[in-house]
Amino acid sequence: MTNRYKSVFDIIGPVMVGPSSSHTAGAVAIGRAGNKLFGGVPRKVTVHYYGSFAQTHRGHGTDYAIAAGILGFDTDDLRVPNAPEIAKKRGIDIRFVEEDGPSPIDHPNTAILDMSSETKKAQISGCSIGGGSIEIRHLVIHDTAITPTGSLPIIIWLDYEKEILNEQNLTSLLQEKAPFSKKRIFHTKDCNIYEYDVENYLKPALVKELKEKFENIIWL
Secondary structure, eight states: OOTTOOSHHHHHOOSOSSSOIIIIIHHHHHHHHHHHHHTSOOSEEEEEEEEHHHHHTTTTTHHHHHHHHHTTOOTTOTTGGGHHHHHHHTTOEEEEEEOOSOOTTSOSEEEEEEEEOSSOEEEEEEEEEETTEEEEEEEEETTEEEOOOSBSOEEEEEETTOOHHHHHHHHHHHHHHSOEEEEEEEEOSSOEEEEEEESSOOOHHHHHHHHHHSTTEEEO
């Protein structure tokens, strides 16, 4: 098993509304990653498809899967096929664009989500690698481009206090409970952004602890 898959369940795939683990369940996961990065449901989303996603997204349910993930639905939520209509009723503008040429993140199942509201914007580039698993290979937040290793989990923390002690506390906690292969720091005018490529899935107790101790933390 390569390091792209961290569990046998990554290969078997999740319980899902189909038809395809790669083009439907994986697309839901990309949309959910966008929801997490944005901090909720954006008002406007433009989805750029590349490769096989661009060719088959209608027939394989990729459109409604991406919309479902953006709304925060799980892969097995019975509302998944109706997600575009639900989004429209909520005033969320989701558009799908078939792009020519190769994927900017070098994978045939690529979706790039440009997300915005009245006050913020973000971009996330994901690919479905099989069995419902995804990689996030590029993202933009606070006008800062970040290129993770790809495999999930990825932890992103927006530190608006810009306190080095805060970063030291988070890094120590992760070194103890969620070892990471890479860590990067980005300095913006509004905040310091810390990005960690974590080696194993996060336990629910650790997610709860991170939420309680570190405001504006994101885990993909």
